[in-house]
Amino acid sequence: MVTGAFFPEVSGGGLQCKTLIEALRENIRPYVITTSAIRKSLRRGRIDGIEVFRIYLDPRSFISKFRAFFNLLLDFLKIQSRIDIIQLNGFTQKNIPIILLAKLFRKRILQKLTSVGCDDPLAISMQRWGKIKLFFFSRADGFVSVSPGLTDRFLGSCLRHKRLYFIPNGVNTRRFYPLNDNARKIELRKELGLKSDTKLILFVGFFSYDKAPDLLLNSWLDMDPEIREKTQLLFVGATSTGYYEISENLVKGMKFRSSGLENKESVKFIEKILDIEKCYQAADIFVLPSRREGLPNALLEAMSCGLACIAAYLKGVTDYLINDGENGLLFESGNAKALTDKLTRLLKQDAYCRQIGIRASAEISDKFSLEKLSRRYLDAYEELLPVKKRL
Numbered sequence: 001m002v003t004g005a006f007f008p009e010v011s012g013g014g015l016q017c018k019t020l021i022e023a024l025r026e027n028i029r030p031y032v033i034t035t036s037a038i039r040k041s042l043r044r045g046r047i048d049g050i051e052v053f054r055i056y057l058d059p060r061s062f063i064s065k066f067r068a069f070f071n072l073l074l075d076f077l078k079i080q081s082r083i084d085i086i087q088l089n090g091f092t093q094k095n096i097p098i099i100l101l102a103k104l105f106r107k108r109i110l111q112k113l114t115s116v117g118c119d120d121p122l123a124i125s126m127q128r129w130g131k132i133k134l135f136f137f138s139r140a141d142g143f144v145s146v147s148p149g150l151t152d153r154f155l156g157s158c159l160r161h162k163r164l165y166f167i168p169n170g171v172n173t174r175r176f177y178p179l180n181d182n183a184r185k186i187e188l189r190k191e192l193g194l195k196s197d198t199k200l201i202l203f204v205g206f207f208s209y210d211k212a213p214d215l216l217l218n219s220w221l222d223m224d225p226e227i228r229e230k231t232q233l234l235f236v237g238a239t240s241t242g243y244y245e246i247s248e249n250l251v252k253g254m255k256f257r258s259s260g261l262e263n264k265e266s267v268k269f270i271e272k273i274l275d276i277e278k279c280y281q282a283a284d285i286f287v288l289p290s291r292r293e294g295l296p297n298a299l300l301e302a303m304s305c306g307l308a309c310i311a312a313y314l315k316g317v318t319d320y321l322i323n324d325g326e327n328g329l330l331f332e333s334g335n336a337k338a339l340t341d342k343l344t345r346l347l348k349q350d351a352y353c354r355q356i357g358i359r360a361s362a363e364i365s366d367k368f369s370l371e372k373l374s375r376r377y378l379d380a381y382e383e384l385l386p387v388k389k390r391l
Contacts, residue, residue, distance in 0.1 A: 002098055003089040006034040006054070007047055010238065010272055012205070012297040013089050013114055019172055021050055023374035028381070031079050035068065035094060043071070053079075057094065069097055080105050085381055088112060088140070091119040096136045103139060108384040111140035115294040116149045116317060121157035138162070142384050146295040149316025165380045169295045170370030171304045178306030178361050179281035188282040194268065198232045199347055202283035202307070204276065204298040205237050205290070207254070208245040212289040212312070212334075213237075217254050217267070219289075219339040227347055229263070236270045236279050280305035284353065285346055291333055293317050300368055303328065303360035308353040310342045327359035 005011035007018045014034065021030045030050055035057040044053050053075040058064035076098070086102050087110045088095050102109050117123045125134045142163040145151040154164055179185055186196045194200060201220065205211040213235055220233050239251045258267035273279060280286070286302035288311040293299075299321060302309050311318040312333040322328035329346070331338040346353045 001030060001087045001089060002033045002095065004035055004092065005037070006032055006052055008274060009036060009038065009041075010274070010276075016169055016297055017089050018047070018050070019170070019370060020374060020377065022048070023170070023172075023370050024377060025049075027378055029082070031083060033072065033075055033098070044075075051079075068094070072097055073101070076101050080107070083107060084385055085110055090114040091124065091133075091137055093133070096133075099136045099139050108142075109140040110142045110144060110380060110384060111137065112144040113146065113150045113154065113294065115292060116147070116153060116314070117292050118294075120150055120153035121159045122153050125157070134158075142380060144380070147317050148320050149314065150294055152316055163383075165376065167373055167376045167380070168368060169297055169300060170373035171297075171300045171364055171368050173304055173365050173369050173371075176277050176280065176301045176304040178357070185282055188278050192270070192273075192278065192282060194234065194282060195232045195265065198230055199285065200283040201231055201233050201285045201287060201343070202279060202302070203233075203235045203237070203287055203289075204279065204302070205288075205296075206245045207235075207237055207239050207251045208247055209250060210245070210290060210292045211237075212291055214250055214254055215289040215334065215336055215339065216287050217257065219336045219343060221257070222336065222340045223344060227344060229266070231347065232265070233258075233267045234270065234279065234283065235268070236273060236276065239269065239271060276301070277305065280307060283307055285310065285343070287339070287343070288312060288318065289333075289339065290314070295320070300364060304364040304368075306357040306361040308346050308357045309360055310339065310346070312339075321363070322360075325356075327356055327363050329356070 001017055003014050003017045005014040007014060032050055032052045034054055036054045039056050041054050041056060055068050055071045057068040085108045086098065089112045099109060113120050121134060121137060124130055124137055127133060138159055142165060143154065144165050144167050145154055146169050151166055189196045203213050203216050207213055220228060238246060280302050286307040286309045288296055288299045290312055293314055295317060299309060299311055309328040311322055311328060311330055313319060313330040314333060318330060322330055324330040329342045331342050
C-alpha cells in the first residue's frame with residue numbers, strides 16, 4: 001500500500017490504511033511505502049508487524065524530491081518480487097513513479113479516490129499538468145470510490161468505462177464505541193486536561209482552509225455568552241508540522257483569538273494523540289466544518305462513538321452519512337451563523353442531543369463496520385489478480 005503518511009504520523013488516510021491492513025492481516029501480506037514530513041524518521045521498520053518503508057519528502061525542495069525518488073526506487077526493488085497488487089491511497093505527483101514501476105514489473109494497481117475536488121478524475125484534469133497526471137492516474141487496473149460524491153465524479157469523467165468498486169471507509173467499532181459510563185468520561189477529561197463540568201465540543205483534523213476549523217471557532221464565539229461559558233472547545237490536530245495542508249496563518253489567527261478570551265481554558269488545542277478514541281469518548285458534540293472531503297474518517301469515528309455530530313453539507317459525502325435531524329445535523333457549508341444555530345440547538349436540548357448520538361452509532365455499526373467492508377477489498381483484489389494468483 002502507498003499512502004501519504006502512516007502511523008505514528010497522524011493522518012486520516014494513513015490511519016484508515018493501517019486499520020484496513022489490520023482487518024485483512026489473515027488474508028494478505030502487507031507492505032507500506034509512505035512519505036514523511038519528519039526528516040529524522042526511521043527509513044525502514046515494523047509497525048505492529050507491518051513492514052513500513054518511510055521516505056522523507058520536502059515538496060518545496062527539488063533535491064528532496066530527487067532523493068525521495070531514488071529511495072522509492074530502492075524500496076520498490078527490494079519488495080517487487082513479493083507483491084502482486086499496489087494499492088494507491090489518494091493521488092499526488094509522487095504516485096507517478098510508483099505507477100511507472102508497477103507497469104514495468106507488471107503489477108496490478110488499485111487506485112483509491114479519497115477527496116471530492118482533489119483526487120477524482122475531473123479534479124485531476126483541471127490541475128496544472130492535468131492531462132499528464134490523468135494519463136498516469138488512468139493506468140490503474142481498478143478504482144475505489146468511498147462515497148457517492150466521488151462515484152458521481154468518476155462516472156462523469158472520461159474514465160467511466162473503467163472498473164470501479166464502491167467501498168466506503170470503515171470504522172473499527174471495537175475501538176470506537178459509545179462510552180456510557182459517566183465516571184469514566186470524567187476520568188478521560190481529567191487525563192486530557194479538560195474540564196469535567198462543561199459540554200465538550202470537538203474538532204479533529206488538519207488546520208487547513210479546507211477543514212475550516214476557524215469557522216467552528218468563529219461560530220462558537222458568536223454564540224450567546226451564557227450558553228458558551230458552559231462549554232469547552234477542543235481542537236485536535238497537527239498545527240506545526242511540515243504537511244502542506246496546514247496553514248500557519250490560520251493557526252496563528254485562531255490561537256490569537258482564543259488567547260484573548262477571559263477564560264483561557266475554554267479553548268484547548270491538542271497537537272497529537274495516538275489514542276484518539278479518548279477524545280471522542282470524552283466529548284459531547286462533534287463538528288465537521290470542512291469545505292471538501294471524500295468520506296471523512298473523523299465523522300465516521302465520532303458517529304461510531306455516539307456523539308451528536310454537526311457537519312457541513314457536502315453533496316454525496318456528508319449527506320450520505322447523516323440524515324439531517326435524525327442521526328446528526330447538517331448546515332450550509334461556510335455559513336458560520338447556520339453552524340452557530342445548530343450548536344445552540346444541541347446545547348439547549350440534552351435529550352435530543354443524546355438521541356441523535358445513539359442513532360449515529362447504530363448507523364455506523366449497521367453499515368460502516370470495518371469487519372463488513374474489508375471483505376469488499378478482498379473481493380476486489382481477487383478480481384484484479386490473474387486467475388493463477390488469486391487468493
